[in-house]
Amino acid sequence: MSSQPMEAPEPNNKDGISRRDVFAKIGLLLNGLAVAVLATPVVGYVLSPILRGERGRYKSWVSLGELDEFPEGQTRLAKFQNPVSSSWDGDTDHIPCWVRRISGEQFQVFAINCAHLGCPVRWFAQSSLFMCPCHGGVYYQDGSRASGPPPRGLFEYAYKVENGKLMIEAGQLPTLSTTAKLETGSRGCQG
Amino acid sequence: MSRLKQIGDWFGARLQIGPAIRESMAHPVPSKSASWWYVFGSAALTVFILQVFTGILLAIIYVPSAAEAWNSLQYLNHGVTLGWFLRGVHGWGSNFMCALVLIHMCQVFLFGAYKFPRELTWIVGVFLLLLTLGMAFTGQVLRFDQDAYWGLGIGASIVGRVPLIGAFMVHMLLGGPIIAGDTLSRFFAIHVFVIPGLLFGLVSLHLLMVLKLGINDWPMPGRIVRRSTYLKEYHELTQKDGVPFVPEAVWKDMFFSAMIIVSVMVCAVFFGPFGPSGYPDPTIIQTVPKPDFFFQWLYAMLALLPPEVETPLLLIGPVIGIGFLVLLPFISGEGEKSWRRRPIAVVTLLLIAVSLGTFTQLAS
Numbered sequence: 001m002s003s004q005p006m007e008a009p010e011p012n013n014k015d016g017i018s019r020r021d022v023f024a025k026i027g028l029l030l031n032g033l034a035v036a037v038l039a040t041p042v043v044g045y046v047l048s049p050i051l052r053g054e055r056g057r058y059k060s061w062v063s064l065g066e067l068d069e070f071p072e073g074q075t076r077l078a079k080f081q082n083p084v085s086s087s088w089d090g091d092t093d094h095i096p097c098w099v100r101r102i103s104g105e106q107f108q109v110f111a112i113n114c115a116h117l118g119c120p121v122r123w124f125a126q127s128s129l130f131m132c133p134c135h136g137g138v139y140y141q142d143g144s145r146a147s148g149p150p151p152r153g154l155f156e157y158a159y160k161v162e163n164g165k166l167m168i169e170a171g172q173l174p175t176l177s178t179t180a181k182l183e184t185g186s187r188g189c190q191g
Numbered sequence: 192m193s194r195l196k197q198i199g200d201w202f203g204a205r206l207q208i209g210p211a212i213r214e215s216m217a218h219p220v221p222s223k224s225a226s227w228w229y230v231f232g233s234a235a236l237t238v239f240i241l242q243v244f245t246g247i248l249l250a251i252i253y254v255p256s257a258a259e260a261w262n263s264l265q266y267l268n269h270g271v272t273l274g275w276f277l278r279g280v281h282g283w284g285s286n287f288m289c290a291l292v293l294i295h296m297c298q299v300f301l302f303g304a305y306k307f308p309r310e311l312t313w314i315v316g317v318f319l320l321l322l323t324l325g326m327a328f329t330g331q332v333l334r335f336d337q338d339a340y341w342g343l344g345i346g347a348s349i350v351g352r353v354p355l356i357g358a359f360m361v362h363m364l365l366g367g368p369i370i371a372g373d374t375l376s377r378f379f380a381i382h383v384f385v386i387p388g389l390l391f392g393l394v395s396l397h398l399l400m401v402l403k404l405g406i407n408d409w410p411m412p413g414r415i416v417r418r419s420t421y422l423k424e425y426h427e428l429t430q431k432d433g434v435p436f437v438p439e440a441v442w443k444d445m446f447f448s449a450m451i452i453v454s455v456m457v458c459a460v461f462f463g464p465f466g467p468s469g470y471p472d473p474t475i476i477q478t479v480p481k482p483d484f485f486f487q488w489l490y491a492m493l494a495l496l497p498p499e500v501e502t503p504l505l506l507i508g509p510v511i512g513i514g515f516l517v518l519l520p521f522i523s524g525e526g527e528k529s530w531r532r533r534p535i536a537v538v539t540l541l542l543i544a545v546s547l548g549t550f551t552q553l554a555s
Contacts, residue, residue, distance in 0.1 A: 049362040049373070058368035079474050088372040090258035091472035092340065095369065112476060117493060118344030120476040133479045134345070135494035151498045172368035173344065175351025176502075177358045 058084055059171035064109070067164055070101040075123050075141065078109075083171045097157065098123055098130070099166065100141065107166065110143050111155035111174045118175065121154065130154060151176065215402050216441075219433030223409035225440035228302070230447035231295035232401075236394065237448035238288040241455065242326075243387065245281040253333070255379035257372040257471070260335035264467045279459030285327055287455050289485045292323045297540060303528030304407035306416045310520035312400040315393050317516045322390050324485065329382035331483050335375055336467035341480030343370045345493075352502045370473075405429060406440075410528035417525055481554075488550035495553075 044051065052058075060083040070076055078099045085093035098110040098121070110130070112120045119134035129146060130139040138146040143154035155174035160167050172178050203209045252271055254263040267274035296316065299305055305313035328346075332339045343365070350360045366373030408414075408428055434440065469478060482490050496504060530537050 047363075049366050050359050053362055053368055077474075077476070082369050082371070084368050086372050088256045088258045090256075090261075090372070091470070091474070092257050092371045092374075093369065094472060094474050096474040096476055112473070113344060113348075116348070118348040119341055119480055120473070120478065122476060134341075134490075149494060149496065149498050149501060151501070173347055173361065173365065173370060175348045175357070175361050177351040177353070178361050 053172070059169050061160070061167045061169050064097070064099060064166045064168060067105075067161065067166055070099050070107070070166065072101050072103050075100040075125070077123070078166075080168070080170065095170065096120070097168070097170075098154075100143075105161045107159050107161075108143060109157040109159050109166075109168050111157065113155065113174050114150060115145070115152050115154060115174075115176070116148070116150040118173070216437040217435045218402060218405070219429040220406050220436050220440045221408045221428050222432050222434045222439070224406050225434055225436075225443065226409070227443055227447070228298060229406065229440070230444050231291055231298055233444040234448045234451045235288060235291040235295055236398075238284050238291060238451060238455070239390065239394065241452060242281060242284050242288060245277050245284060246383070246387075248277050249281055250383060255333070255375060257335065257375045260333070260375060261467055261470055264334065264336075268464060275464050276459055278464035279462070280455055281330075282465040283455045283458040283462070285330055286458075286484060287451060289323055289327055291451070292320050296320060297544075299407075300536065300540060301530045302407055302410050303416070303530075303533070305520045306526070306528060307418050307421055307520075307524045308404055309400070309407065310524060312397060312404065313520050314517055315397045315400070317513065319390065319393055319397060321513070322386050322393065325386050326382065326390070327483060327485055329378050329386065331486075332375070332378040333382055334465065334467050335471050337469040337471055337475065337478045338466070338480050338482070340370055340471040340473060341478065342482055343374060345480070345482075349505055352505060406436075407528075410530070412527070412529040412531045414528065415526060416528060484551070487554035488547045491550040491554035 062080045062083055064078040064080055070078075076099050077096055079094055079096050082093040082095050096112045098112065100108040100110070102108065110121075114121050114132040114134065114137045116132065116135055116137045119132050119137075121130040121132045121137070121139065123130055128141045130141075130143070131137070132148070132150075135149050137148035137150040139150070139154050140146050143156060145151075145153045157168035157170055159169075249267065252263060252267050252274065254260055264278070267278055269275070299313065299316065328342075332343060347361045347364055347370070350364050351357045353360055362368065364374075365371075366377045405425060408425060465483070469475060481487070493501070493505075527533055
């Protein structure tokens with residue numbers, strides 16, 4: 001190529017630092033600052049699913065219905081609308097759970113999700129067992145693990161009876177690490 | 192000078208890419224490498240382009256909303272002219288792309304093509320495999336049916352096993368506390384923007400390196416790769432025994448790619464699109480969720496692993512597997528390329544293939 005270099009020769013400088021270098025570095029610094037300023041709200045936006053749920057804000061008390069919908073000694077499927085939801089959720093914010101009325105106001109409310117990998121467990125009244133269709137997890141009627149791959153018993157919701165209604169504290173998909181907020185604490189892990 | 196040539200020259204003078212294109216087309220390929228064994232990579236690229244086109248066409252109808260996605264898929268299947276066909280091509284194209292990327296990887300492994308100086312080409316390829324599987328999983332989520340819903344539950348449950356930050360990761364994966372509207376929206380963004388963008392970038396890099404470093408020479412037993420001499424030997428080989436990529440090698444790529452596209456279309460016509468299965472309502476619990484073909488080996492494995500080792504295997508297994516693939520060209524960057532002289536490599540590959548095949552068989 002025969003084209004001549006466009007720039008004028010650099011003025012002699014004893015330190016080897018030219019004005020152009022200094023401006024290029026300042027320009028770089030300004031861009032870095034702009035990126036940092038922009039990044040802060042972006043990080044907040046991206047982390048919103050975590051920040052919104054801080055301090056248990058995802059969970060609240062929801063009603064499962066009148067007490068007499070749950071006969072004593074039986075385990076029945078109940079449904080509730082998830083407390084955190086939006087109009088474009090379709091039916092995905094309708095969450096099922098298993099209600100076991102032991103006697104009187106003594107209940108156990110189990111999450112539908114298998115403690116293994118979250119599939120929907122089904123109640124088989126004849127054998128008094130919960131069974132999972134995915135990987136063969138089996139639980140006793142009190143939710144403790146009977147066999148198969150689950151590392152623990154079924155997840156339980158905290159419950160209370162208020163004005164003749166059964167209420168549970170719910171709001172998030174239970175997994176092995178999102179359980180703590182769902183547990184009553186009365187029932188430990190099953191081996 | 193013809194009018195066409197004038198127009199060509201007008202663009203050529205401004206774009207300045209003519210020489211680069213001519214150089215790429217004419218780049219010498221060792222004559223033995225102009226083989227039917229070397230067609231899988233280009234076929235995977237062809238299917239990727241097919242996926243981009245059919246994906247854009249589906250996106251002009253599909254509604255990425257948890258409330259409407261399932262209905263819009265029904266509309267695509269039954270209401271839009273040939274919508275079922277495009278869904279079929281995209282769904283089968285996905286299976287073909289996974290298969291081709293895997294076959295390409297096995298071929299590259301058996302032919303020792305990951306050795307010096309093509310280490311980085313291999314490493315980029317490992318990430319292309321992961322991104323392809325990422326496309327398959329996120330695509331299955333966009334088919335927002337019961338399998339997709341409970342598949343997300345399985346994904347969240349696996350992520351929830353991560354110590355300390357498991358809960359954060361579950362909420363980041365789902366975009367909120369439960370599988371709902373925000374979940375589908377973020378998987379749509381990942382499937383349509385994030386992973387395709389990464390794929391475009393890495394595929395370009397992968398191709399550039401294939402062109403710059405040259406296609407792997409046919410592995411001959413006894414022809415040893417040494418860092419000190421390989422480049423010179425390869426240069427001599429292409430000088431002595433090289434043929435131009437176009438037309439000597441490219442016609443095989445074109446034949447095979449065309450055959451693959453026809454096969455995808457035949458599958459789409461005869462087997463139709465995938466689902467959607469039942470409406471995504473979690474209160475319908477009479478369902479047996481099942482993942483797509485390329486994840487079924489994992490599904491079977493999860494049923495068979497003892498509970499005590501499951502979490503460590505789920506969390507550490509992928510790190511070891513991916514780590515091994517990335518480090519492979521550094522572990523054996525030199526030496527024999529021929530599978531005839533690499534019994535451990537051949538046996539390892541067979542063992543993995545038989546295991547994955549058996550697990551897939553068990554799940555179906």
